[in-house]
Amino acid sequence: MAVLTFPGGVHPPERKTLSEKAKLELxxxxxxxxxxxxxxxxxxxKLTVKEGDRVKTGQKIADPGGKVSVPLHSPVTGEVVEIxxxxxxxxxxxxxxxxxxxxDEEERDFMSEMxxxxxxxxxxxxxxxxxxxxxxxxxxxxxxxxYTSSLVKPADLVILNGAECEPYLTIDHRLMxxxxxxxxxxxxxxxxxxxxxKGIIGIENNKPDAIKSMTEIASHDDNVDVVxxxxxxxxxxxKQLIYTTTGRKVPxxxxxxxxxxxxxxxxxxxxxxxxxxxGEPTIKRGVTxxxxxIRTPKNVIARIxxxxxxxxxxxxxxxxxxxxxxxxxxxxxxxxxxTETPVMKATSGVLVLPExxxxxxxxxxxxxxxQCVTVCPMALEPNFxxxxxxxxxxxxxxxxxxxxxxxxxxxxxxxxxxxxxxxTFQLAKKVYKAxxxxx
Amino acid sequence: MAQVxxxxxxxxxxxxxxxxxxxxxxxxxxxxxxxxxxxxxxWKALFMSLLGVVSAGALELxxxxxxxxxxxxxxxxxxxxxxxxxxxxVSVGLPWYLLLIGVLVAIGLGKHVYGGLGANPxxxxxxxxxxxxxxxxxxxxxxxxxGAWRVSDTLVTAATPMNILKADGLEAATSSFSLAxxxxxxxxxxxxxxxALALLIGxxxxxxxxxxxxxxxxxxxxxxxxxxxxxxxINPEQYGTPMMHLFGGGLMIGAxxxxxxxxxxxxxxxxxxxxxxxxxxxxxxxxxxxxLPEGVQYSILIMNAFKPLIDKWTRRRPFGAEKKGAxx
Numbered sequence: 015m016a017v018l019t020f021p022g023g024v025h026p027p028e029r030k031t032l033s034e035k036a037k038l039e040l041x042x043x044x045x046x047x048x049x050x051x052x053x054x055x056x057x058x059x060k061l062t063v064k065e066g067d068r069v070k071t072g073q074k075i076a077d078p079g080g081k082v083s084v085p086l087h088s089p090v091t092g093e094v095v096e097i098x099x100x101x102x103x104x105x106x107x108x109x110x111x112x113x114x115x116x117x118d119e120e121e122r123d124f125m126s127e128m129x130x131x132x133x134x135x136x137x138x139x140x141x142x143x144x145x146x147x148x149x150x151x152x153x154x155x156x157x158x159x160x161y162t163s164s165l166v167k168p169a170d171l172v173i174l175n176g177a178e179c180e181p182y183l184t185i186d187h188r189l190m191x192x193x194x195x196x197x198x199x200x201x202x203x204x205x206x207x208x209x210x211x212k213g214i215i216g217i218e219n220n221k222p223d224a225i226k227s228m229t230e231i232a233s234h235d236d237n238v239d240v241v242x243x244x245x246x247x248x249x250x251x252x253k254q255l256i257y258t259t260t261g262r263k264v265p266x267x268x269x270x271x272x273x274x275x276x277x278x279x280x281x282x283x284x285x286x287x288x289x290x291x292x293g294e295p296t297i298k299r300g301v302t303x304x305x306x307x308i309r310t311p312k313n314v315i316a317r318i319x320x321x322x323x324x325x326x327x328x329x330x331x332x333x334x335x336x337x338x339x340x341x342x343x344x345x346x347x348x349x350x351x352x353t354e355t356p357v358m359k360a361t362s363g364v365l366v367l368p369e370x371x372x373x374x375x376x377x378x379x380x381x382x383x384x385q386c387v388t389v390c391p392m393a394l395e396p397n398f399x400x401x402x403x404x405x406x407x408x409x410x411x412x413x414x415x416x417x418x419x420x421x422x423x424x425x426x427x428x429x430x431x432x433x434x435x436x437x438t439f440q441l442a443k444k445v446y447k448a449x450x451x452x453x
Numbered sequence: 454m455a456q457v458x459x460x461x462x463x464x465x466x467x468x469x470x471x472x473x474x475x476x477x478x479x480x481x482x483x484x485x486x487x488x489x490x491x492x493x494x495x496w497k498a499l500f501m502s503l504l505g506v507v508s509a510g511a512l513e514l515x516x517x518x519x520x521x522x523x524x525x526x527x528x529x530x531x532x533x534x535x536x537x538x539x540x541x542x543v544s545v546g547l548p549w550y551l552l553l554i555g556v557l558v559a560i561g562l563g564k565h566v567y568g569g570l571g572a573n574p575x576x577x578x579x580x581x582x583x584x585x586x587x588x589x590x591x592x593x594x595x596x597x598x599x600g601a602w603r604v605s606d607t608l609v610t611a612a613t614p615m616n617i618l619k620a621d622g623l624e625a626a627t628s629s630f631s632l633a634x635x636x637x638x639x640x641x642x643x644x645x646x647x648x649a650l651a652l653l654i655g656x657x658x659x660x661x662x663x664x665x666x667x668x669x670x671x672x673x674x675x676x677x678x679x680x681x682x683x684x685x686x687i688n689p690e691q692y693g694t695p696m697m698h699l700f701g702g703g704l705m706i707g708a709x710x711x712x713x714x715x716x717x718x719x720x721x722x723x724x725x726x727x728x729x730x731x732x733x734x735x736x737x738x739x740x741x742x743x744x745l746p747e748g749v750q751y752s753i754l755i756m757n758a759f760k761p762l763i764d765k766w767t768r769r770r771p772f773g774a775e776k777k778g779a780x781x
Contacts, residue, residue: 021772026466103460181466253773263773338459349460367465378472378529379571382715383664385470392772395720398764415771423464430470431571437462 017219019244020254022391024424026181026247026345028220033304033311034184038192040315041328043116047090047319048356049075050102051110054148055155056082061112067094069114070123072295084146084156087295089317090116103341103348103355111356114319125293130203138207138290139165145289146296146359150281151175151250152342154360157286160276161207168209170274173259174201174283176217176224177243177250180343183363185300186280188313190217190224193284194231200283201238203290208276213238216259220245247345248422252277254391266418281362296359303329307336307366316357323353325364332366340365345423378431386425386435392418396425396435403442408449411442419443472570476530478662480506482655483537483710489637489651490644494545495602498644501540504549508556509536516565531570535559538578538710541645542703542750543585546595546608554588555581575757576714579750586750596641599634611641615702618693619746626693635700646706649699656709665713668725669732673708674699676733684741692741704736707749717757724767731756 052058059076069075069088076086095115099108125145130138143158174197178186190197201213215232217225219242232238243249243258253264255277262273270277278286281300288294297318304311309330316325322339326332340347341355342362386396394415402411419439426435490498513532517523539555559581567573586593598611614635618626630640638648645652659665677698684692698704712718712732719728732752739748 026468257772266771266774268773336458338461338465340463340465344463344465346463347465348463349458349465351457351460353456353458365465376525376527379569381472381475381531381571382718382720383475384666384715384720387720387769393769394771395769397720414768415774418771418773427464427466428468428470430468430472430475432467432471434462436464440462 017244018241018258019246020249020258020391022389022393022424023246023248023254024389024427025245026427028245029182029304030184030187030220032182032306033302033313034187034221036184036188036312038188038300038313038315041317041320041325043090043120044317044320044324045116046095046321047088047092047114047116047317048100048321048354049086049089049112049114049319050100050356050358051076051086051112052102052105053086053154053318053359054084054146055153056080056159058110059083059086061097061110063094063112065094065097068092069094070121072125072297073123074295075112078143081162082156082159084143084148084158085295087146087297088114089297089319090114091120091122092116101351101355103350104360125289125295127293128290130199130206130290133290135165135207135209138203141290142207142286144295145285147282147285147289148296148359149279150285150299150359150362151279152346152360152362154358157278157282160271160278161204163271164208164210164276169271169276170210170212171260171276172201172204172208172210172213173256173275173277174213174215174280175250175252175255175277176215176221176228176280177255178221178280179218179245179247179250180345180347180363181247182304182365183302183343184304185302185313185362187221187224189280189284189300190221190228194227196284196287197228197280198231198235198238199291200285200287202235203286204276204278204283205237210276211237214259215240216243216255217241218243218245218249247424247427248391248420251391251420251422253420266415299357299359299361301325301357301361302363303366304363305340305366305368307332307334307368309333318359319356321354321356322350322361322364325357326353326366334368336366337369338365338367340367345427346421377433380431380433383430385428385430389424389428391422391424392420394419400433400435400438403438406445408442408446412446416442416446472529472531475664476534478659478664479534479710480530480537482658483534483541483645485651485654486541486645486648486706487537489648490541490545493599493638493647494597494644498545501543501545501547501549501552501644502537504552505536505538505540505556506533507536508553509533509539509560512556512560513565516560517569521565521569529570532560532564535564535577535581538645539581541706542578542582542643542711543593544596544642545644546597546610547585547589547592551585551589551592555585558584571716573716574760575754576711576717579711579754582750583754599639599641599647613642613702613746614640614697615740615746618697618701619740623690623693623697626697632696632700635697643703643706646703649705652705652709666722666725668722669712669718669729670708672726672729673704673712673733673736676730677704677737680733680737698737698740702740702747703749707736707753708732711749712753712756717760719760719763719767721764721767721769724763727763727767728756728760731759
């Protein structure tokens with residue numbers, strides 16, 4: 015049988031051997047946890063604590079700020095020492111953060127434990143929101159929102175995204191190997207909430223051990239299939255993996271639910287499982303600490319709010335001179351200015367890239383080589399889009415489907431002229447939306 | 454103060470590909486044609502090729518550094534490709550200083566007046582060649598006989614296959630050159646165009662390196678073959694055989710190396726097929742009905758002019774769009 019895949023895409027070097035054999039390790043608690051208030055897409059939560067308050071691990075410290083929002087929980091036990099503004103790498107500005115100094119004794123304030131087989135769909139849905147769960151793959155979209163419309167009109171399929179197509183990252187790989195039962199139970203809960211009869215776990219075929227172990231774990235559930243997919247970037251992009259595993263295409267401007275599908279990340283499924291079975295809100299997450307610039311690459315479970323410098327120290331510090339610290343994978347993750355930046359709900363990795371051996375090629379004009387057109391998984395024409403965006407012809411760029419761009423970075427990766435497609439597109443989208451909002 | 458790291462935009466990893474590497478690969482791909490031209494036309498072919506490469510490179514460096522004041526300009530090899538292509542597209546009999554004039558026009562008027570690399574609407578080497586053909590029609594049509602340089606020092610000329618076909622018909626052409634001569638390069642003509650084999654080997658290398666796609670040459674050749682077959686059936690004596698049209702004249706170097714110029718050809722697969730077909734139609738129109746024996750250079754320049762329009766006609770349908778007109 016042919017290997018399942020999608021049209022377009024690139025094959026960057028995988029570099030997963032650095033950390034794929036490293037077993038999950040629990041990080042020690044941070045002395046101080048730095049917790050950004052706004053860690054989800056949508057509305058920011060509203061803080062309910064003030065400086066000087068004592069908080070317990072798992073205690074709610076902020077209420078959701080609307081329907082597309084989630085509450086926030088304290089990742090440690092201790093005292094709120096400061097409510098301040100810190101630089102957020104993805105939002106690229108200073109935003110509200112809570113600093114909690116942790117005490118030696120940890121006390122837990124979790125929610126009640128639930129049995130998902132007896133709980134109702136609505137109860138499970140509510141729990142997912144109450145636990146503050148957002149997409150753990152990096153998008154940080156509130157998970158419950160994906161299921162809102164399925165409460166009225168059931169979905170027919172839930173897909174777990176175990177592709178982990180970003181180079182270097184291995185956290186989902188390790189989670190599937192070591193926490194496979196939780197992954198499966200998370201999927202079952204999500205299927206129950208969505209009303210879907212069927213579940214699929216899509217895994218790239220560069221992780222045969224994960225495919226084997228997940229297949230064994232899922233073998234006693236007839237409704238769950240483990241599907242091996244081709245190793246190609248961006249296989250783990252939502253629209254691409256849905257197409258690869260089902261042959262269905264999400265319509266332009268539409269959502270997966272429009273074609274009956276909901277997709278979640280492996281880490282998200284584990285968070286859902288823990289929220290339901292243990293009553294544990296999102297206070298920790300798995301992070302791959304890797305790259306040629308780190309001494310001992312590892313896969314760790316860290317509390318939200320742990321400064322990234324503590325993860326670097328835990329992994330033996332730098333090897334050589336670090337040039338870039340990336341939060342997430344090398345294709346889409348934002349580069350961090352400092353390692354004071356804390357782990358967030360969306361931080362799937364910490365990638366330390368050393369100083370390159372030789373200076374990179376300087377940017378050149380586009381020679382219309384069409385590599386970007388060939389690799390674009392959304393079948394766009396990045397070469398023309400860049401020119402339109404640079405000329406500030408935003409309406410024309412939108413006519414050429416700028417808004418369909420998923421910002422995977424395949425075009426910029428392949429470009430022989432080193433053109434900054436994604437940076438240009440992100441800015442153009444922002445300006446276009448701002449201009450449209452004014453009209 | 455904590456250490457501040459580089460925070461440039463994602464993606465943080467890139468391929469090692471570069472414009473310069475692509476251009477060097479094109480130069481490598483043209484090497485077989487240069488070698489055959491030396492064998493067929495003598496050491497002057499090597500001199501002319503090197504002159505084209507060096508003068509074009511030097512001129513671009515001067516234009517960028519001195520006239521356009523781009524201090525950080527690093528040569529990318531694109532001018533060298535233009536210079537070599539121009540040299541390969543003239544007769545070895547052309548005086549060397551006229552090649553220099555051609556290079557001046559190609560790099561100056563064909564490329565930098567539009568803004569340089571990536572901004573030129575027409576293939577620069579062909580702009581240079583057309584200028585030479587129009588300004589120095591006699592010098593551009595001195596065709597030394599293939600292999601004659603090895604026999605004697607005196608200049609022996611011979612008509613090109615396309616000339617004979619146009620002037621004297623099929624029988625004269627086939628009695629002068631066998632198909633094998635035309636395939637291997639044992640005919641008179643421009644330095645780089647004579648050997649179909651050398652050009653095909655070079656193109657295969659570019660295909661292997663994934664710098665080109667086969668769509669433009671295939672549709673170009675296909676159109677030429679279809680039209681020449683039809684006319685061959687109507688009147689073989691007047692119109693010549695399809696194989697003569699395929700291997701004769703500048704079709705091989707034009708279709709494989711000039712029409713496929715990235716900057717001046719369309720982006721999409723559909724656009725490439727339209728582009729190649731258009732080149733084939735115009736080439737055959739000129740060969741059959743025009744005053745000139747050969748139409749490859751004009752066909753490519755004319756289709757270059759259509760590139761922006763073809764790009765508009767052949768916009769891609771984004772992933773997940775409805776069959777027709779569903780643009781978000």
